[in-house]
Amino acid sequence: MVQTFAAAGFMGFVLIAPNLATATGLAERDFGLAVTFIFMGTAISSAMTGTYMRWFGSVGAQALAVVWMAGTVLIVYVGTWEATMFAAFLFGLGYGPLSPISMTIVTERTPPQNRGLFLSIRQSSQPLAGVILGRALPPLMLAYGWQAGVLSISVAVALGFLIIFIWPSLFRLRDERTIRAPVDVTSRNRGLLHAIASRFIVPANLRVLWAAGVIFAITQVGLVFFTYIYMLEEVKLSPIAAGIFASNLQVAGLLGRPVFGWICDRIGRTDVVLIAIALISVASSYGLVLVETTWSAWAFLGLALACGFSGQGWNAVFTAAMSELVPREKLAEMNGRAFAFLSLGWMSGAPFCWYLIEVFGNYRPLYVVVMALNLAVAILLTIWILTRRKPELASA
DSSP, X not given: OHHHHHHHHHHHHHHTHHXXXXXXXXXXXXXXXXXXXXXXXXHHHGGGHHHHHHHHHHHHHHHHHHHHHHXXXXXXXXXXXXHHHHHHHHHHHHHHXXXXXXXXXXXXXXXXXXXXXXXXXXXXXXXXXXXXXXXXXXXXXXXXXXXXXXXXHHHHHHHHHHHHHHOGGGGSXXXXXXXXXXXOHHHHTTOHHHHHXXXXXXXXXXXXXXXXXXXXXXXXXXXXXXXXXXXXXXXXXXXXXXXXXXXXXXXXXXXXXXXXXXXXXXXXXXXXXXXXXHHHHHHHHHHHHHOOTTSOHHHHHHHHHHHHHHHHTHHXXXXXXHXXXXXXXXXXXXXXXXXXXXXXXHHHHXXXXXXXXXXXXXXXXXXXXHHHHHHHHHHHXXXXXXXXXXXXXXXX
């Protein structure tokens, strides 16, 4: 539930973009770059997840993160592009450690045979927030202005702290000793920059998985966040219709994540499921290349569902794959490092999309590139499956 409230802030930066663009005279896609600034923040803070948990404990780290995010959203009230990007960066600093901690708690409390399903249910928090906001936020801002949208997003995020305050036991690792392990003093003495950089070193047996994750992260930016702006700027849907498209896309993510998690549990092959998601992303991108305003409502619904399944379904499967390859006592630290590494994809995804749109003058070449990237991921993962030896637990 806390993740849903936190995700409301994340999705709010996307959904408020058209209103801020109107207020400032900029293009909607310019405010789409908020995604980059959010993940600039997460790349820094999620890499330090283990440190935050050692300082504040699992409950304290999550509570502080939520309060921080609720406050940073209010900076958007300034109403400029610069202030919005600054708010997004600060928001990312809070958002970074929250997801790895909650994923570690879920992993710790669920049996391996059901881990994929429970991780997927946990990961459904972001699309659930998108379902609600996609239908509620555009009408609210049309009626009361974008400032009301900013306030409602901040209040929604703050509700997460209330949940933690009332039920702290739900947000505590059962064995806090796993995060109180002694710190490597030698590494610490090498300096802060070296300590941060070391978090991005990828263990050998995770290189293919993390490389695929970066591509999936870029794909998520293109298929989830930029499609909303695409529907407004190029397809020329109304704000209400585009909001419904975004909401339907999130419905697919909400439903798709548990489905993919359940499949992982049944077949015991997270790598095969990731290949399937990459191929669905190829098909979804092809649909976005072909989409026209004259399509029927059912066709738009089908496209939104396909984008949601592919763009949002991979996160929990990736996390389940991580839990198979990482020792339990290092899972919180490695989840944080993985999230930091994936943030490189989310962070670069928005300027990557923006650049292709600017160069070609339309969105379709972007989705052709996304098709090619996901086809490459499917091939890479297939080679990985065929050539790797029995997985060994990451120890880096």
